[in-house]
Amino acid sequence: MGLRFHLDRTEAGGNDLEVVIYDVIGATYAQTRRADPRIAAAIRLALGDVTSVVNVGAGAGSYEPSNTVLAVEPSQVMISQRQPEAAPAVRALAEALPLRDKSVDAALAVLTIHHWTDVSAGIWEMQRVARRRLVFFTWRPEMIAQFWLLRDYLPAAAAADAEVAVPLETVAAAVPGSEMHVVSVPVPHDCSDGFGAAYWRRPHAYLDPEVRAGISMLARTDSALLVPGLSRLKDDLASQRWQQTYAELLDHDVLDVGYCTVAVDL
Template sequence: MTRYDEIGVGYALGRRTDPRWLAPVLDALGSAATVLDVGSGTGSYEPPSRQVVAVEPSAEMIRQRPPAAAPVVRAVAEALPFASATFDAALAVLTVHHWPDWRAGLDELRRVARRQVVLAYDTRLHNDFWLVREYVPEVASLERSRPSAPEIAEVLGASSMIELPVPWDFTDGVFPAYWRRPEAYLDPAVRRSCSALAQTAPAAVDRGIARLRADLESGRWHAEHADLLDRAEWDAGFRLIVA
């Protein structure tokens, strides 16, 4: 059983494609006609109008893929079952931090495709998110154990690393998606779709959410974070890496 067979139940309900991120992903793929989507999950950012093959190790995530999604092979990034240079591009969206041997996985991306497009995040900026800093600091140790976007870019020898800010009304429920909508984190379904919270000790998450609930009821959160309320977007550290 993979990690997402345990924490991925209901994932597709909270993690929906946002066109404001899909557009730069498509641009980064350039003219690639054949694309391997590694760690594809439910297929949120699989490019339309291209020949796509997906790779996903979790049976639970595969079960949630829509009928029109690309054909999927159950495999892991570190051992892709394809010959070298099979694809024009390899795509990996918010998945590298879950790979047990992420460097080996990146080597595999380079082996099977001439172009690599990886959406990752700077763990330092993730740890500066108010939910981590003020309510669930235990998340920080998990994030520090994960590869950060600059590390991934260096290993790939990236040609570019593009900032992808998080809009205030983002539809893809990534961990910091609700940076301006804190009430959302009171919803257990929202928390389950965030791997950083799903993989943190439940007692620590419960304590933090209880504090957040109290601060929302008292008005303290809004008073202390008034600077966020007029922002249209926020940089949580997400980076689109192209090599």
């Protein structure tokens, strides 16, 4: 039987703010947010042997498995950056997925739940449409708060992230009675996907406005609040103070900053 979905709930107008935000900050995602193969492998492992996937909050399609049958994304700017061979995409919200009950094996959400207006409603919708499994790629807020960039240079961005970050306890509460598997995903030093902590060993990258534009916790923070910390980071790099302070990091190839896969068996 083919995929059953309906289009009467695909209008994203119910949350115009979400759409506007990503229509602005999502413009450079195709350049700065390229899927890293090691993270992709971790997501595939979490998905297991499912044969059909809906990608919720799909963005430009990073980490979208080949067996994706539908991508759901509220921002037209993000949809326009998807590759021609990518799965069909509809403009809709996580809280109102345009799929019938139990239409797919799995529902996938990659670095997106922190943008949802109602996380519990979005996860409920994922459970409604999935037969076997939910998979999230997200982060532990208490760990990312200790990332050197946020802790030591950009406290305003740390505060902005804390306002939207979703604790794993919130995910667990939305799937009562289901078994949840959490696996840490360390960030490679040469990560090709420019999300928040991707440049942990390449600090100069955070001085690049295009890089910052692709990191939502920085792009959504008042730029004036970032200026003092970024200026200090620039000075510390020029004086070698950063290299001295964080010398231990330079010996690592990967760093656990709290990113993880969360798989929920239904």
